[in-house]
Amino acid sequence: MSNQAAQQMDNSPLLNGQNAGKRKGSGISISKYLSYLFLIILCIIWIVPVIFGITTSFRSQTEVVSSGFRMFPKEWIFDNYIAILENTSTAPILRWLMNSLLIATMHTLLVVVVISITGYGYSRMKFKGRDTLFFTLLGISFFPGVVNLIPSYKIIDALGWVNTSWAMVIPGLAGMGNIFLVRQFMNGIPKELDESAHVDGASHYRIYMSIIVPLIKPVLIVCALFSFTGSWNDFLWPVIVFTDVDKMPVTAGLLLLQDIYGNYRMIGQLMGSAILAIIPTLLLFVFAQKYFVQSINLNSGIKG
Template identity: 85%
Template sequence: MSNPVMDLDKSALAVGRKRAKIGVSQIVAYVFLGLLCLIWIIPIVFGITTSFRSQTEVVSTGFRLLPVNWIMDNYTAILQNTSTAPILRWLTNSIVIATSHTLLVVVVISLTGYGYSRMQFRGRNVLFFTLLGISFFPGVVNLIPSYKIIDALGWVNTSWAMIIPGLAGMGNIFLVRQFMLGIPKDLDESAKVDGASDFRIYFSIMLPLIKPVLIVCALFSFTGSWNDFLWPVIVYTDVDKMPVTAGLLLLQDIYGNYRMIGQLMGSAILAIIPTLALFLFAQKYFVQSINLNSGIKG
């Protein structure tokens, strides 16, 4: 016959070992995450502080996390250069392009996701999965055909070359479609009984319900458009019309040849300020919206 006291001691011992095991695993996880944070943060901090160093200090002191003398000369020179390197114009161009692209993406993917998830037509699933499979090809494969199309439309050196391509990204459409598939179709049927059209159902019922996934797609689209580098370098040759990513490549030739590392780093820091501000403003919505399980069938 078992002894209740001994059984209780064994249970307490097992719980204690489990807690100790969990404690050790948590410590290891925190140490690992802390090291990753240092790997990411130190280069960023070093880049920021380098933008406040004089050129003499940059080339003479080697690696030093904080500058000896904090100066604003690099930023003054950057903002005053409005001819060969108009950084403020580039930032304005990028804001217009990324914002316009994001707004159109939200419209296109929400309408497309509604069509693939709620409307019935022949070959719907075949078409969707065919396009989804094609989207797995590397984007570099489409560079030459895409440029030929842009050139034929007369969009080279215009904002349309950055705004229109990529509006119907299959990754975003897939997320919206899956989210919509998790919404009960009883809502559609009830609305149709009341005489609502497909557009009315989409606008009045679906859009409010899919707001979380649209926020995620909008954030991804904005940052993707802002950080796009290869495509704007190809389609822009006019300095005044360039977005900031293409402008940074030009700055490497302007400042790099003269070893103006501080000004080059200052330009890079200015380029990340809008996306950093967007993240700080929208991180609450992003964290709330990233859980898409409510819109995906199990």
């Protein structure tokens, strides 16, 4: 009787379900641990060069040349940063940082205005050929940006914007990627809100300012963060349009530093300049990551 009872208990659906749940749970745990392991490896691959770059900026030139690969310096020095900040003629790093901050901030503010208005037109207003025009422009945007370098430079030159901040601020304001995100977000907002406002006599401007803009703040935050970091990190375009050292953003200035600090003569100062260049975007991420994570769900707070 005991053997039969044990066999019946082993064959019971409840126990089978529990065993299956345990097996399933173990499978989920293994996949979770593998995911964590993969992310840790990626983190190490990314962070080791950054740490090595930071520590190199605190090494003497003699140690950089002679010691080979050492994660941490034998002696921590601040001479590289002192030399960087004192050099205000051939490599004015602080001026470059201010130029980049001004350009990226102006570009981001204008991007938010342009994409919100454009997205409203493509999503809420009705006119002939609206969708055809939108998808045509979206398709054109898939071409590599390098194709537009020469025409863009010709336009900037004709407008007299070479060596000015406007050459960095104006191009790229109507990026179709951002407009697509805003349009898709607006399509999730019930159009009954617009109709009710129209019945009450509200104009498109009033609907846009009072109804649409407060509801699309999450996607605008995402686009603003991407636009700021994209403008700050842009390299090829500022190298082309800037030749005046005092007007350069920091990315173009770093290329100039390779000629000044290159050939293994001042590697510590070159790395120190690069570290200073990433501090503003790092601070932006630290203070804005909460809003960025909350904004990832592009349909949060909108109910049909």
